[in-house]
Amino acid sequence: MNAPHHDPDYNFAYLDEQTKRMIRRAILKGIAVPGYQVPFASREMPMPYGWGTGGVQVTAACLVPEDRLKVIDQGADDTTNAVSIRRFFQRTAGVAATEKTTEASVIQTRHRIPETPLTEGQILVYQVPIPEPLRFLEPRESETRRMHALADYGLMHVKLYEDIARHGAIATAYAYPVEVEGRYVMDPSPIPKFDNPKLGDNPAIQLFGAGREQRIYALPPYTAVRSLDFEDYPFDPSKADHDCDLCGASGSYLDEVITDDQGSRMFVCSDTDYCETRRDAGHRGRFSPPEVQA
Amino acid sequence: MKDMQPHTPAHAPDGPLLRVEGLSKHYGARIGCADVSFDLWPGEVLGIVGESGSGKSTLLSCLAGHLTPDAGQVIFETRGGPRDTVQMAEPERRLLGRTDWAFVHQNPRDGLRMGVSAGGNVGERLMAVGARNYGAIRETATDWLGRVEIDAARIDDRPRQFSGGMQQRLQIARNLVTGPRLVFMDEPTGGLDVSVQARLLDLLRGLVRDMGLAVIIVTHDLAVARLLAHRLMVMKDGRVIEHGLTDQVLDDPQAAYTQLLVSSVLQV
Amino acid sequence: MYVAVKGGERAIEAAHDWLAEERRGNPEVPELSIAQIREQMALAVNRVMAEGSLYDPDLAALAIKQARGDLIEAVFLIRAYRTTLPRFGGSVPVDTDKMALTRRISATFKDAPGGQVLGPTFDYTHRLLDFKLMAEGETPQAQTRDSAPEPAPHILHLLDRDGLMEPQPRHDTAPPALTRAPLELPATRPLRLQALTRGDEGFVLSMAYSTQRGYGRTHAFVGELRIGTVAVEMDIPELGFAVEIGEIELTECETVNQFTGSKTEPPQFTRGYGLVFGQSERKAISMSLVDRALRWKELGEEDTGAPAQDEEFVLYHCDNIQATGFLEHIKLPHYVDFQSELELIRRLRREAMTAHQEAAE
Numbered sequence: 001m002n003a004p005h006h007d008p009d010y011n012f013a014y015l016d017e018q019t020k021r022m023i024r025r026a027i028l029k030g031i032a033v034p035g036y037q038v039p040f041a042s043r044e045m046p047m048p049y050g051w052g053t054g055g056v057q058v059t060a061a062c063l064v065p066e067d068r069l070k071v072i073d074q075g076a077d078d079t080t081n082a083v084s085i086r087r088f089f090q091r092t093a094g095v096a097a098t099e100k101t102t103e104a105s106v107i108q109t110r111h112r113i114p115e116t117p118l119t120e121g122q123i124l125v126y127q128v129p130i131p132e133p134l135r136f137l138e139p140r141e142s143e144t145r146r147m148h149a150l151a152d153y154g155l156m157h158v159k160l161y162e163d164i165a166r167h168g169a170i171a172t173a174y175a176y177p178v179e180v181e182g183r184y185v186m187d188p189s190p191i192p193k194f195d196n197p198k199l200g201d202n203p204a205i206q207l208f209g210a211g212r213e214q215r216i217y218a219l220p221p222y223t224a225v226r227s228l229d230f231e232d233y234p235f236d237p238s239k240a241d242h243d244c245d246l247c248g249a250s251g252s253y254l255d256e257v258i259t260d261d262q263g264s265r266m267f268v269c270s271d272t273d274y275c276e277t278r279r280d281a282g283h284r285g286r287f288s289p290p291e292v293q294a
Numbered sequence: 295m296k297d298m299q300p301h302t303p304a305h306a307p308d309g310p311l312l313r314v315e316g317l318s319k320h321y322g323a324r325i326g327c328a329d330v331s332f333d334l335w336p337g338e339v340l341g342i343v344g345e346s347g348s349g350k351s352t353l354l355s356c357l358a359g360h361l362t363p364d365a366g367q368v369i370f371e372t373r374g375g376p377r378d379t380v381q382m383a384e385p386e387r388r389l390l391g392r393t394d395w396a397f398v399h400q401n402p403r404d405g406l407r408m409g410v411s412a413g414g415n416v417g418e419r420l421m422a423v424g425a426r427n428y429g430a431i432r433e434t435a436t437d438w439l440g441r442v443e444i445d446a447a448r449i450d451d452r453p454r455q456f457s458g459g460m461q462q463r464l465q466i467a468r469n470l471v472t473g474p475r476l477v478f479m480d481e482p483t484g485g486l487d488v489s490v491q492a493r494l495l496d497l498l499r500g501l502v503r504d505m506g507l508a509v510i511i512v513t514h515d516l517a518v519a520r521l522l523a524h525r526l527m528v529m530k531d532g533r534v535i536e537h538g539l540t541d542q543v544l545d546d547p548q549a550a551y552t553q554l555l556v557s558s559v560l561q562v
Numbered sequence: 563m564y565v566a567v568k569g570g571e572r573a574i575e576a577a578h579d580w581l582a583e584e585r586r587g588n589p590e591v592p593e594l595s596i597a598q599i600r601e602q603m604a605l606a607v608n609r610v611m612a613e614g615s616l617y618d619p620d621l622a623a624l625a626i627k628q629a630r631g632d633l634i635e636a637v638f639l640i641r642a643y644r645t646t647l648p649r650f651g652g653s654v655p656v657d658t659d660k661m662a663l664t665r666r667i668s669a670t671f672k673d674a675p676g677g678q679v680l681g682p683t684f685d686y687t688h689r690l691l692d693f694k695l696m697a698e699g700e701t702p703q704a705q706t707r708d709s710a711p712e713p714a715p716h717i718l719h720l721l722d723r724d725g726l727m728e729p730q731p732r733h734d735t736a737p738p739a740l741t742r743a744p745l746e747l748p749a750t751r752p753l754r755l756q757a758l759t760r761g762d763e764g765f766v767l768s769m770a771y772s773t774q775r776g777y778g779r780t781h782a783f784v785g786e787l788r789i790g791t792v793a794v795e796m797d798i799p800e801l802g803f804a805v806e807i808g809e810i811e812l813t814e815c816e817t818v819n820q821f822t823g824s825k826t827e828p829p830q831f832t833r834g835y836g837l838v839f840g841q842s843e844r845k846a847i848s849m850s851l852v853d854r855a856l857r858w859k860e861l862g863e864e865d866t867g868a869p870a871q872d873e874e875f876v877l878y879h880c881d882n883i884q885a886t887g888f889l890e891h892i893k894l895p896h897y898v899d900f901q902s903e904l905e906l907i908r909r910l911r912r913e914a915m916t917a918h919q920e921a922a923e
Contacts, residue, residue: 169906
């Protein structure tokens with residue numbers, strides 16, 4: 001799936017060099033102030049707002065011809081939007097593509113952090129629909145910016161308090177808010193809360209791009225990230241209480257698949273590369289085909 | 295959580311809690327308030343009275359930092375010594391607004407989060423200053439609902455389901471939960487039925503006394519002023535025209551305007 | 563046996579092929595040419611140019627063809643193309659006083675220098691389907707007039723001269739560029755107008771309509787509506803003067819709005835302004851009403867909480883490309899998030915049921 005050259009009708013990685021420089025400045029500012037949402041002049045991309053235009057612009061600003069790009073959506077390389085974005089960069093940047101987390105230098109993702117631990121030098125780019133963790137508590141951008149500036153986060157905890165009062169637990173399952181380096185409260189994009197522990201102390205650079213909302217933010221390597229909680233209701237990164245039915249993994253995030261109209265279901269790794277790598281290494285799950293098929 | 299409990303009445307103060315000097319605010323050519331100066335001592339309740347448009351609400355907003363005055367100082371005795379709050383940076387002033395200061399609005403909708411439960415409303419200030427134990431926050435909230443005579447069983451109900459008087463009591467609990475030393479009140483009984491007002495005033499008087507709160511209360515209702523305030527300032531056209539002990543001002547008004555104000559009320 | 567879902571790549575290709583076939587429709591029906599769309603669907607072309615922020619009738623016509631007549635999709639194609647174009651610089655402000663008029667009406671004066679020109683309007687047509695158009699071949703011919711058009715100065719200038727209009731001092735500072743810098747609030751009026759002129763016609767129309775029904779009422783009259791072509795000039799630094807680089811068609815609307823004055827200022831009329839590419843008069847009038855409603859703060863009016871007075875609300879929601887992208891993204895897979903919710907709701911239900919059982923025992 002490697003394309004050696006990029007389409008000569010477009011500048012490398014689609015955006016013009018001025019725009020890429022502008023985005024890089026925003027990225028550097030974001031890295032310098034972890035968790036702070038940097039406004040940037042998001043460009044109109046040839047894909048719809050809300051479909052990863054922020055992530056695509058950040059990736060475009062980071063890519064060099066030697067890069068090896070992996071694109072995932074819901075943890076999988078073969079979901080349609082991941083395919084579409086990967087093809088966009090193969091055409092406009094001519095970079096090599098890969099499905100292997102370990103081989104990728106830049107990974108663009110929607111809704112997941114790969115199971116395989118990232119390493120120094122890798123860049124993980126998140127697509128972000130709503131960058132503002134306070135948005136559904138306070139719809140006004142002018143007011144939420146003031147709240148961040150003054151670290152006025154009481155309201156965020158009121159939301160968690162209300163959850164516990166009503167449901168007996170913090171009822172946020174994804175886009176679970178985090179506090180970065182004891183300062184900014186940040187939306188980690190709609191990853192399941194299961195992935196939250198991977199945000200902190202991560203050797204890779206993590207960049208977050210929100211195109212429609214015109215914001216970029218970042219976590220430099222080894223940043224302290226804490227999921228918001230209460231002492232007596234600690235953060236709980238739960239997942240389905242199953243093992244993967246294909247590779248037997250017990251510690252990976254699982255998709256639930258309905259297999260017939262009788263309510264039968266199976267659970268499989270959401271991270272397709274992780275699952276395949278394990279199966280290739282001989283791991284087996286409950287519904288694995290017999291050995292002959294391996 | 296224990297230090298969030300109300301203080302016992304303040305010990306012998308060394309000086310005023312708040313010193314206001316030469317405070318002025320103009321709206322274009324119009325005077326909001328002009329050259330207002332006074333001291334407020336710990337545990338003291340100061341009433342500001344006057345007709346609507348007299349500048350009392352502008353003055354209160356300037357004192358509480360909601361409006362920036364054009365001139366003057368508002369020096370508050372913070373835990374770290376006296377500070378001019380007009381010159382304070384916004385983050386510091388906001389912190390003060392969630393700790394040592396409190397503001398009770400006339401309309402509870404302005405002071406409450408109507409979509410958040412009663413417990414969440416009371417707990418917000420605690421969480422804003424770092425409380426992170428759900429059980430303790432809830433316990434404190436339950437305790438405060440009791441103090442403002444709201445049934446603990448209503449803790450998970452939203453203020454929308456409360457009567458006007460209950461909403462106002464909830465707003466008071468939400469403000470007092472962090473044990474502030476200075477409370478600003480803007481017509482706290484305005485808009486309530488007379489019988490509801492009486493109960494609220496009674497409650498306020500008890501809380502002010504028990505907690506040793508210093509209070510600046512704006513009201514156009516002289517009966518409210520007489521019941522709560524130790525001292526009164528009478529305002530007209532943005533200026534303080536009379537200032538003294540409450541009984542003195544109400545029983546023996548000196549300024550002609552005050553005489554008019556007092557007589558018009560007494561005839562009702 | 564379960565096989566992990568694969569084949570996204572193949573599915574996308576097949577979908578694209580199918581789309582192309584559907585776009586062409588029945589091959590026995592002649593294909594539309596770009597020129598046909600440009601000439602005979604001119605108002606659609608205008609709308610795509612206005613909301614796409616790119617004045618190019620041929621490309622707009624192409625976008626309409628490619629988008630199968632979905633105008634928002636066409637606007638999207640134009641926007642995505644526009645963003646790849648280099649920026650040479652800004653033009654000199656166009657002079658709408660010198661517009662070559664095709665239409666010019668005022669609702670505030672019966673007559674004015676330059677006269678009222680109805681122009682090619684639907685206004686007084688009876689909306690009866692014209693079945694003759696189902697047949698082909700007719701080429702209608704309009705009457706023409708020989709006399710050279712008289713100069714038609716802006717009608718609001720005439721009121722201006724009497725001091726009845728709020729003054730509008732000329733600014734020579736370059737306005738902020740909405741597509742080059744992130745939107746930051748509070749926005750200046752030039753920025754608001756930029757957002758409105760490329761805003762969705764339906765959204766701006768509804769906002770304007772809401773002000774007429776009392777949600778932020780501004781008592782607007784159409785002081786003047788003019789449609790015509792203007793010259794676009796650009797300063798060429800090497801030459802030291804401005805040269806004409808082309809001509810564009812514009813619709814301009816100026817409203818006259820009631821203003822009661824204040825203690826310090828005598829009563830004056832205030833303005834709302836709309837300027838849109840092409841013949842787009844519904845949009846231009848709507849824009850001027852919304853512009854005027856958004857000026858409440860500057861004019862010392864009351865904030866009634868009306869949506870059309872709320873700058874943040876209007877500016878963040880008027881762009882149909884942003885809106886449609888975000889709206890439609892919810893059809894992308896969300897099964898990871900949904901799974902997380904599923905786990906949580908199962909656990910909460912389990913706990914709630916256990917609690918009930920314990921209470922019952």
